[in-house]
Each structure stands twice: as C-alpha cells, then as structure tokens.
Amino acid sequence: MENLVILKKEDLNDFVMQIARTKKVVAPVKKGVKSFAFEEVTSGERIDLDYTSTILPPKKYFLPQKETIVEYDKSKKKWTPTLYSEEIVLFGVHTCDLFGIQCLDIIFSENPKDFNYILRKNRILIIGLECSNYCDENASCALMDNHNPNGGYDLFFTEIDDRFIIHVNTYHGEKLINKTGLCTKADKRDISELRLLKERKRNVFKNEVDIPYAELKPLFEKSMKSKVWDEIGEKCVSCGNCTNVCPTCYCFDIIDDINLDLNTGTRTRVWDSCQNGSFAEVAGGENFREDRGERQRHRLNRKFNYPVSKFRRYFCTGCGRCTRACVAGIDLKETINSLIEEKKGN
Amino acid sequence: MKAKVAFFDFACCEGCQLQVANIGEALLDVLDKIDVVEFREVMSEKSGGDYDVAVIEGSITTKHAIERIKEIRSIAKVLITIGACASIGGVNGMKNNFELPEIKKYVYGEDEKYFDSVPTMAVDQVVKVDYYVHGCPMYVPEFVTVLKHALMGIPYKAPEKSVCTECKLNENECLFDRGLTCMGPVTRAGCNSWCINNGNICYGCRGMLDDPAKTGQIEILKKHDIPLEWVTNKFNMYNKAKDVKENENE
Numbered sequence: 001m002e003n004l005v006i007l008k009k010e011d012l013n014d015f016v017m018q019i020a021r022t023k024k025v026v027a028p029v030k031k032g033v034k035s036f037a038f039e040e041v042t043s044g045e046r047i048d049l050d051y052t053s054t055i056l057p058p059k060k061y062f063l064p065q066k067e068t069i070v071e072y073d074k075s076k077k078k079w080t081p082t083l084y085s086e087e088i089v090l091f092g093v094h095t096c097d098l099f100g101i102q103c104l105d106i107i108f109s110e111n112p113k114d115f116n117y118i119l120r121k122n123r124i125l126i127i128g129l130e131c132s133n134y135c136d137e138n139a140s141c142a143l144m145d146n147h148n149p150n151g152g153y154d155l156f157f158t159e160i161d162d163r164f165i166i167h168v169n170t171y172h173g174e175k176l177i178n179k180t181g182l183c184t185k186a187d188k189r190d191i192s193e194l195r196l197l198k199e200r201k202r203n204v205f206k207n208e209v210d211i212p213y214a215e216l217k218p219l220f221e222k223s224m225k226s227k228v229w230d231e232i233g234e235k236c237v238s239c240g241n242c243t244n245v246c247p248t249c250y251c252f253d254i255i256d257d258i259n260l261d262l263n264t265g266t267r268t269r270v271w272d273s274c275q276n277g278s279f280a281e282v283a284g285g286e287n288f289r290e291d292r293g294e295r296q297r298h299r300l301n302r303k304f305n306y307p308v309s310k311f312r313r314y315f316c317t318g319c320g321r322c323t324r325a326c327v328a329g330i331d332l333k334e335t336i337n338s339l340i341e342e343k344k345g346n
Numbered sequence: 347m348k349a350k351v352a353f354f355d356f357a358c359c360e361g362c363q364l365q366v367a368n369i370g371e372a373l374l375d376v377l378d379k380i381d382v383v384e385f386r387e388v389m390s391e392k393s394g395g396d397y398d399v400a401v402i403e404g405s406i407t408t409k410h411a412i413e414r415i416k417e418i419r420s421i422a423k424v425l426i427t428i429g430a431c432a433s434i435g436g437v438n439g440m441k442n443n444f445e446l447p448e449i450k451k452y453v454y455g456e457d458e459k460y461f462d463s464v465p466t467m468a469v470d471q472v473v474k475v476d477y478y479v480h481g482c483p484m485y486v487p488e489f490v491t492v493l494k495h496a497l498m499g500i501p502y503k504a505p506e507k508s509v510c511t512e513c514k515l516n517e518n519e520c521l522f523d524r525g526l527t528c529m530g531p532v533t534r535a536g537c538n539s540w541c542i543n544n545g546n547i548c549y550g551c552r553g554m555l556d557d558p559a560k561t562g563q564i565e566i567l568k569k570h571d572i573p574l575e576w577v578t579n580k581f582n583m584y585n586k587a588k589d590v591k592e593n594e595n596e
Contacts, residue, residue, distance in 0.1 A: 031517060031519055032518070032519025032524070033519060033523075033524055034519070034523070035519040035523075037517045054517075055514070055517045055518075055519070056514075056515075056517050065515055234561045234562065234565075235561070235562050235565045236559065236562050237508065237510075237531055237558070237559040237562035237563060237566065238507075238508075238559060239507070239508045239510035239511050239514070239531060240507060240510075240511045240514075241510060241511070241514045244511070244514050244515055245514065258494060258498070259375075260372065260375035260376060260378070260379060260490065260493075260494060261375065261378070261379075262379070262494070262497060262498065271515070273511070276506065276507060277506060277557065278506060292559065292562075325514060325520070327510060327520065327522060327531055327566050327569075328562050328565045328566050328569065329565065329566075329569040
C-alpha cells in the first residue's frame with residue numbers, strides 16, 4: 001500500500017489554506033439550518049466534513065447552470081465559440097457523487113465529444129471523502145453499490161480518529177500532497193484500521209430496497225404500463241427539483257440572447273429538465289410526454305433502464321437527493337418498492 | 347428611428363417605475379434604444395401623441411381608469427404591463443375580498459358617495475396586453491428582456507416553471523423543510539427566487555402557474571401539515587383581482 005499517506009486532522013486547515021493560495025478550493029459548507037452546499041473556501045474553518053448531502057451535486061462545477069458557449073456580432077458577422085474554465089480543487093466528495101461525475105464523463109466523452117465539458121473537467125482536481133455511516137434515511141447507496149469508492153478521484157480521504165488516511169490515486173494528487181508537505185507515510189497500524197473500517201461498513205450499509213442490483217433493469221422494463229406512474233404523476237408538480245439536484249442528469253437547453261444594442265449577443269447552455277411540461281414538445285404542438293406520470297417514468301428509466309442498455313451501468317448513484325428535494329414527497333425507494341409490490345401481485 | 351415609449355400609472359405605489367429609473371448603468375443602453383416621451387415619475391414633459399410602446403404600472407380600480415386605459419391602448423402599438431398590480435391585479439385586489447359598498451364605506455366613511463370605485467382588475471381584464479413583466483416590484487432583468495423582445499417584435503413568455511425551480515438552482519434551503527409556508531410551488535418563475543435568496547418567503551407576487559397541478563399541490567400541504575386556508579389567504583394578497591369575471595365592471 002505504497003500510495004497511502006496520513007494527514008493529521010489538526011493540519012487540515014493548513015492543508016486547505018496552502019492549496020487555496022494558488023487554486024480555487026470548493027468544499028461542503030453549512031447552508032441554512034440543516035442543508036449543505038459546495039462553496040468556495042479559503043481555509044478549513046467553514047468546511048463541514050459531517051455533511052449529509054449537498055443541495056446541488058458537484059456537477060455544477062463540471063456543467064455550469066449557465067454557460068456562454070458562443071459570442072456573436074451580427075453586423076460584423078462574427079461568431080466566436082467561448083470556453084470558461086478555471087482550476088478548481090473539489091474537496092470532500094462522497095462516493096455517490098464520485099460515481100455521478102464518472103457518469104457525466106461517459107456522457108460528454110461520447111462522440112460528438114463535448115470539449116467544453118472535457119477541458120473544464122481536466123482542470124478540476126477531485127478529493128473524495130469516505131462515508132462511514134449513512135447520511136440519512138433517503139440514501140440508497142448500498143443498493144446502487146456506491147457506498148465504497150470505485151475510482152474517479154485524485155485523492156481519497158478516510159477519516160479515522162485523529163487523522164485522515166489518504167489514498168493517492170493520480171500524479172496530480174501526488175503533486176498536491178508533496179506540495180503541502182504535511183503528510184506522512186501510512187504505517188501498518190493505519191492500514192489495519194482502514195481495513196477494520198471497511199469491515200464495519202459492511203454491517204452498516206445494507207441494500208435498502210428488497211431487490212438485487214441486477215434485477216433493477218428488468219423491473220423497470222416490465223413496469224412501463226405500471227399504475228405506479230399514474231400515482232406519482234398525481235403527486236408531481238413538475239418543479240424539476242429532482243432532475244436539477246440529480247448528479248447524473250445532464251439535459252440542457254440552448255438559449256440565444258441579444259444585448260440591448262440589438263446587434264451583439266451570446267448563446268448560452270442552461271440546465272433543462274425532462275419534468276418541464278414543454279420539454280418533449282415539438283414543432284406543431286405535439287408533446288410526447290404531456291402527462292406528469294409519463295415524465296416521472298421517463299426520468300427513472302433514464303436512471304435504471306436506458307443507460308444500462310447503452311453504457312452497461314445504472315445512472316442512479318443512490319445519493320437520495322431526488323427524494324430529499326421533492327416538495328411533494330415522491331420517494332425513490334418507495335417508488336421502487338411499489339413497483340416490486342405490483343410485480344408480486346401480478 | 348428610436349421607439350417612442352410612454353409610461354403610465356394607475357392604482358399602484360409607482361415602485362416599478364422607480365425600478366426603471368433605478369436600472370443603473372444599463373439604463374443608458376435602454377435610453378439608446380428608446381425615446382421616453384412620457385414618464386411622470388421622472389420628467390414633466392408630455393407628448394400626448396401616438397406611442398410605439400406604452401408601459402403600464404398599476405391596476406384598474408375606477409370607471410375613469412377603465413376609460414383611460416382603453417384610450418391609451420387605442421393609441422399604443424404595443425402595451426407592456428409592469429409589476430403585479432398591472433399584470434395580475436396585485437395587492438389592490440385585496441379590496442375584492444369585501445363587498446364593494448361595504449369596503450367603500452370603511453375606507454371613505456360618509457364621503458363614500460363622491461368616490462368612483464369598481465372591483466380591482468389587472469390591465470388584461472380590460473384591454474389586450476402584449477407583454478407582461480411580473481413581480482412586486484417587477485424584476486428589472488425581466489423588464490430589460492421584455493423590452494428587447496418588444497423592440498424586436500417577437501413574443502416573450504415568462505417561464506412555465508415554478509419559483510421552486512429557480513430557488514433550487516440557487517441552492518436555497520427549502521422553506522417548507524424549515525416549517526414555513528412558501529408560495530414557491532404554485533408561483534410562476536422568472537424572478538430568480540429573489541425573495542428567498544434574501545431570506546424571505548415567496549408571496550406569489552408573480553401570479554399562479556398556468557397549470558399548477560392541483561392534486562400535487564394539495565399533497566404538498568398534506569405532507570407539511572399546512573391548512574389550505576393559510577395558503578389561499580396568503581395567495582389572495584396578490585392574486586384576488588383575477589376572480590373578477592370578464593365584463594363584470596363594464
């Protein structure tokens with residue numbers, strides 16, 4: 001285990017301050033009474049490592065909510081593609097969100113490649129953070145097998161007592177560790193304690209829904225005509241919270257804006273949501289998913305069914321954000337359970 | 347040639363016109379494109395001629411106002427309403443919670459007979475409106491957007507999403523989770539969740555969504571144990587005028 005190093009907890013503040021001198025550091029901080037968000041920090045003080053889940057996932061740094069992709073000048077007939085990116089160190093990403101970023105990588109690396117995404121992503125260094133316990137009852141990370149790290153990071157922090165055991169996974173990660181000069185090599189005791197934690201986690205994280213991982217796709221395939229969709233369609237108010245907070249939802253709209261001179265302007269890419277009534281509306285007024293239930297069915301099939309056919313992986317991370325963010329109380333685990341129950345009944 | 351633009355006010359606090367005067371630097375760009383020919387809030391000149399664009403603040407609350415707005419409409423090529431009062435009736439609509447004679451007596455006492463008053467209406471309950479800038483006060487970026495659309499002669503529609511959509515994108519903690527009652531789920535977006543960003547609740551000043559998903563909304567109230575009357579009371583603060591039927595005040 002050559003690539004394990006130790007950082008004392010008391011040195012975390014120094015560690016962050018050192019990095020923040022030359023790079024933008026973003027980390028989970030408290031927001032409101034019981035919520036959290038990834039925000040820029042300049043020291044370790046505001047960072048909350050006991051955070052449950054942030055309101056928006058880290059995708060906001062990879063795929064900004066509003067991104068100018070073209071600037072134009074009508075009179076000069078000029079059309080200039082633009083890219084905005086900055087060097088960011090993303091600190092404290094849970095394993096579910098690491099998986100989410102990997103999903104986005106797959107999507108935007110497909111042909112035609114999305115260079116804006118790829119170039120931006122290349123300048124973001126990712127530091128993961130191990131969960132030793134559930135963040136809350138809404139998570140289903142064990143069902144999706146995302147409670148343990150599975151790559152997708154430069155450094156990975158595991159908190160044990162008075163220290164962090166850090167897995168150094170990339171050259172960039174190693175450079176960062178060396179530059180701070182605060183870390184020491186892990187010894188045998190550290191490694192055995194890390195092993196103990198992993199074992200303990202096996203008893204903490206258990207599949208939250210009564211269905212094996214591999215059976216999820218067939219369940220959704222067979223549930224296209226389920227009544228469950230009508231039921232959640234009745235509850236849904238189409239606010240789009242579930243897709244906005246989803247780490248793997250990437251649908252976007254393109255908007256052309258003109259400045260007040262009515263000559264120059266910008267083309268921007270903004271987050272869109274399949275839950276908006278007009279999302280699947282086409283010229284002539286035909287709407288392929290007019291019904292709220294159809295839209296919810298579509299959303300979940302884009303997590304548990306279609307991507308498995310296309311990319312051989314589920315696009316649900318199990319983070320639980322869609323459940324937490326739903327004002328109307330549509331619950332992912334409840335929905336899956338209802339589908340299971342319905343199948344049993346048939 | 348610059349577009350001739352005139353501002354008019356009806357029953358309102360003139361706060362939205364103040365927002366126009368307060369635009370800041372972008373106002374110079376705005377004035378580059380338009381010729382303001384009437385604007386009582388900021389200038390004393392009057393043109394009295396034909397207008398390319400008439401910008402209306404305030405709701406219609408008297409018979410005289412009905413005549414006046416019809417007159418303006420007849421000489422304006424394009425009509426824009428700014429703010430909740432003009433666009434949906436706004437706080438003046440609270441008058442409609444009472445019987446008209448009763449509330450007139452309450453406000454004017456014995457002199458009630460000298461005052462001409464009709465149930466409060468939004469401008470579009472009297473004449474055709476081409477563009478709406480919602481909000482109390484109106485949201486300035488939306489005013490600029492609408493102005494650009496009007497100058498280019500293309501339609502503008504406020505987002506068909508609820509305030510919740512924008513609120514979540516701003517990463518605000520949901521107020522329902524804090525035990526507060528917020529009008530976000532039923533209110534039309536487009537303000538970038540201005541109030542919630544600044545620590546307030548949403549009061550529904552931009553009016554109700556075209557399709558608010560009634561069963562879902564009731565589900566939300568049930569989930570958070572909120573009586574329906576609370577919400578209707580709160581919502582009526584800005585939205586009562588829309589209860590007035592067409593031609594009721596003619």
